[in-house]
Amino acid sequence: MNRKIRMGMVGGGRDAFIGGVHRIAAQMDGRIELVCGAFSSTPQKSKLSGKDLFLPPERVYGTYRDMIRKESKLPEGERMDFVSIVTPNNMHYPVAMASLDGGFHVVCDTPMTVNLDEAQNLERKIEATGKLFCLTRNYTGYPMVKEARELVAKGKLGKIRRVVVEYPQGWLAERLEASGQKQASWRTDARFAGVSCCMGDIGSHGHNLTEYITGLRITEVCADLNVFVNGRTLDDDGSVLIRFDNGARGVLWASQVAIGRANGLNIRVYGDKGTLEWDQEEPNSLIVRWPNKAAEVRRTAMAGISKAAASAARLTAGRPEGYLEGFANIYASFAAVVAQTIDGKAVDETKFDYPKVRDGVRGMFFVDTVVKSSASESKWLEVPE
Amino acid sequence: MNRKIRMGMVGGGRDAFIGGVHRIAAQMDGRIELVCGAFSSTPQKSKLSGKDLFLPPERVYGTYRDMIRKESKLPEGERMDFVSIVTPNNMHYPVAMASLDGGFHVVCDTPMTVNLDEAQNLERKIEATGKLFCLTRNYTGYPMVKEARELVAKGKLGKIRRVVVEYPQGWLAERLEASGQKQASWRTDARFAGVSCCMGDIGSHGHNLTEYITGLRITEVCADLNVFVNGRTLDDDGSVLIRFDNGARGVLWASQVAIGRANGLNIRVYGDKGTLEWDQEEPNSLIVRWPNKAAEVRRTAMAGISKAAASAARLTAGRPEGYLEGFANIYASFAAVVAQTIDGKAVDETKFDYPKVRDGVRGMFFVDTVVKSSASESKWLEVPE
């Protein structure tokens, strides 16, 4: 390919948070450039946001429908190649469907949709259109997460027996939504967030990280979701006993009322040959434990780590990489497959390491089943596929 | 009191592990001295062990029954004041019953008994005899555990919402009992260990630590116990969803197959005003988290900690205290109440900070209910009192 891949963005205008993350991540490696956007549901705000980003005014659209329609008419190489969706959750589905119908590949922020029906419809649409779809489950982009996955895949930990995954956050420990804070307001409102707040928003990352690292599938759950802050209807905390397709067992818990914790996603995987431990807040270390030996601390870009982990690092050892670099790795893998598509090559999407629609559907099944389990007298519920 | 308190010991002969721990812990503060013992079920081994300990031969007994009978006949001040029981678990009950009947106070290693019936009988016996009883749930002896308890008791963390307590060990990750290793053999054998291996041996410490720190009671459980190593009948791993009498929720899990972990008991308590975190393997730190502020690291013997924590430390700040000092704190509290009894004072045992028979009974109820829950289709089982 002799040009950059061209990205259009929906959402992510002034005051938004995750849109900026996507722009940095997408453009970090110099293979993707932002060429157009519909940055806000308020057309004037979209214009101003486009100006902030130094986009030509004619490529800044008032609505995503306008963007899709007009971009479709531009010649290949000038028009956007894919749409990045960074709107509030309830808009993911309609924008994704319209983008796919318009002939564009899609990158979509998490969670994929607000309910299972949408998720399954979206999966069918992707199959029907043959377009590429990337869900930014960004925590799988960290080099040491890839090292963890490799350790399991190569059998170094042996058969996996136990997994413990935690996701403590504290920002909803009080009723922040009552103050009108935007992020809190929509996440705690079933109309925008769907059937779950805590499990949908962050528990689902735990689910995805677990399945990514272990290569296993969570098949049964027994959940106890909680609403600790008065006035809420959706869960702000919860614990889940989990069972895996290989017989492994474990625990997944997440909380948005864990005071003093910012974004403490962490995982421990115990196999019959070894153990690994990883914590998102210090993502450059991976602790590996063996029987009757000293524990190891593996570090990003260190000599001797797997090729998958090494190639996910941009820097040499001792130069810490962070959230944005992990996020950028998702875009980099997606860019690689888009480039091949543009070059007219037949692609085997499964060989590219980024989360896809199936991950999104699995996540929705998980959250949906967890919510049902919490309300159920039955001990174990199966997670459908 | 113008003399040391006099301890007799049952068990703890050559090759035993925990007996030596009790001897060091009991005698650390110079208020207790070992005066006699029946150190082994093999009389000759008991004799040799007594000699190692520089005891006069006439105070080294061949059987605990012999010891109790003969010591009873010695004058007060010469005879032992209490019996420390450090035998395999299945002997705790008969030795304790005999000691109480013989008129002696008792210190007993954990778990208290191998089943609930014994535990309840023992409780009744203690009530009937009016003797003092101390169960060495030693992890509550650490200064920073006491600081944690004070933080909760004083309301600094607010209302407790979530507790996560973990106890990973890795030493039973393979079938060690097949090699004849003694510790592994009796712990995995229902005749000596009772209804549970992992939950009975270590999960019960997690239960006790949780109730000690939070001042709450675990009232309902939903458990999933596992047997990962072939050939075992008792659990070597398990996870439990827990509910508390104040509405708090959480997770307790324990494992003896967590490779590379030695003795990783740790707890996190989340209240509506703050959070605390403590880890037994680095017991001199207590992390405390507040909303919108930097996390704090409190340290053993540091200026500004609670009186309860400060008085549980023997050293000045920066001089780490360990497992033996925590263990010794249990004996020190017990010695204080025994001394008052010897001096003829009326004692209110509840004012002395050491684990008592009720803690032991509660632990047995917990383990028993967890085992039943794991086998049950019902989601929640109540923990009786």
Place this chain on the structure above:
Amino acid sequence: MNRKIRMGMVGGGRDAFIGGVHRIAAQMDGRIELVCGAFSSTPQKSKLSGKDLFLPPERVYGTYRDMIRKESKLPEGERMDFVSIVTPNNMHYPVAMASLDGGFHVVCDTPMTVNLDEAQNLERKIEATGKLFCLTRNYTGYPMVKEARELVAKGKLGKIRRVVVEYPQGWLAERLEASGQKQASWRTDARFAGVSCCMGDIGSHGHNLTEYITGLRITEVCADLNVFVNGRTLDDDGSVLIRFDNGARGVLWASQVAIGRANGLNIRVYGDKGTLEWDQEEPNSLIVRWPNKAAEVRRTAMAGISKAAASAARLTAGRPEGYLEGFANIYASFAAVVAQTIDGKAVDETKFDYPKVRDGVRGMFFVDTVVKSSASESKWLEVPE
């Protein structure tokens, strides 16, 4: 400004490391774009590198002289606004001088020059041309380094008494240059590296970080430099006693033979009211210690940190930022002042927080004096200004 700032690059072609770092850092915030470059001393390699970067062929130059000459003739707004110099060290000076003479602002990788004469000439040239100059002492770009600086500047730590700054690396523990490894070869060769290897390359970062955080100046040194690997002529390790203009004292040491350490720059500052500790390999934590209180762990983007630190973070709390983000903060500050210059505003460069030529000159004086001190029988040598 209604356009991006336009960057030309000298050096950083295929196989180079730091050029890629500069490109990511410069472009991370969407205010700077790479428009041209002379990426290699081999013109053909420069062309291929420009193609990798999707630059138009006419803006990819064979030599930096060619680039400066031709870009000068383009109209403002089309031509580059500044030159980023990422060549081997010995080329920093000639490229910087030519760029300034050509009317361009300059960003220059560290160390600024290979000797003191060049450094002082460059400073005079900058003064003469009135152009802007930024030296990428990138470690000062980390949010928690800015928090540290604010703590000192606001007097929270009181009068500074002691500073300990360390920079252990292990990559030169063996004679890597003998294998032809490029980075090792020029750094250990006085023709390219100047009077020092270890102190020049990394000790100088320690010097800069120290003066940045404390606001003090190192005025006297007593050094002991070492050559541990046979066959080397320049230092690969060294320790320096340091004295500051306010009477504070301390130690700076650096090593390239500290096996197992990747890039362990760290600093501790002890004042008469408090202490701070920061470690580049876990850069999102700043430990602050107070008398008779628990230690604090401040984290990037946490509530309650200084404005300087908060505005240097791109993400919300709990999302770790790394080396590239810190590096990008240097470019962001430089971009802000360049933008004002382009807009024709009078700028007070001192109000913009990035390392300038004076920092580079100070660093050269420090390294030069340390080398002299190590060879001297006199105990203390003054560091000239």
Place this chain on the structure above:
Amino acid sequence: MNRKIRMGMVGGGRDAFIGGVHRIAAQMDGRIELVCGAFSSTPQKSKLSGKDLFLPPERVYGTYRDMIRKESKLPEGERMDFVSIVTPNNMHYPVAMASLDGGFHVVCDTPMTVNLDEAQNLERKIEATGKLFCLTRNYTGYPMVKEARELVAKGKLGKIRRVVVEYPQGWLAERLEASGQKQASWRTDARFAGVSCCMGDIGSHGHNLTEYITGLRITEVCADLNVFVNGRTLDDDGSVLIRFDNGARGVLWASQVAIGRANGLNIRVYGDKGTLEWDQEEPNSLIVRWPNKAAEVRRTAMAGISKAAASAARLTAGRPEGYLEGFANIYASFAAVVAQTIDGKAVDETKFDYPKVRDGVRGMFFVDTVVKSSASESKWLEVPE
């Protein structure tokens, strides 16, 4: 031996700190018992202290001279076997001399004496009397310090190149002695503390730990001592460049004004094959680093550690040991050699791992030379032997 070893104590009465540490440490393993003492320079206080310790009144003496005289007249096996000296520093020398003259072995708290003359006289006296002498440089008693020493001794780290040893404390950051605080008062007073406060009190521990672990000798120093708190005459902080007999170099610094640090002795040793790091405040971990491999965390009592380290641990892995256990290891080694002496065996004292008079003399030479160096214009001073 068929009895315990009998210890007399000088100093350590009510209100003293270190005396209690010695009593716990000495008696921890059940081989030593306290049989008599002169606990205070105030006879009445000595009596009360003896009563606290349940000693028979006739074995509690008003003065150490009295104790030595009267104990000498008791039969062997009844009289004390050795004297433990835990007085203020200035009394170490006269008590030790009198004890040796009285025919008793000696254990002495650190620092050994208040000046070099005393130290050398004491060394000569020990040689002349043939008695055993143990200096409680207790930090060498930690199991992981022994593991560190073994790593070096076995050549695992290769040739040692660099050592960095630090000892930050913060308790003298203000003029505590002005409040009459006893520990601060004598340590900052040359009459009791000798030529140095900080270097004598804690820097000397750093010196000893360094030589113990590395097996090397510090042969040259270049020091910069500081007095940061107004009104003091002795150093409360200082840094020293150090050179070793094998060509290794490094830094030793110590401070009593490092606010927020309690007792932060730590050491790092860099060899040409590997690196080790140990920190007294978390003494159960030893970090070992290798080229191009993950760092290792070795833990007390872990499988696979050296025999020397394993036998210095009383507990199984995961049960943390602390300051008292390390201290007790010093007494345990001393007890072993005393026992052999009592049994009439010829002993080779060098085979027993505890600090001896030579360590004390070396420490005094070190402190003395450091003080001279700090006052000198010459860069390097040799440390005499």
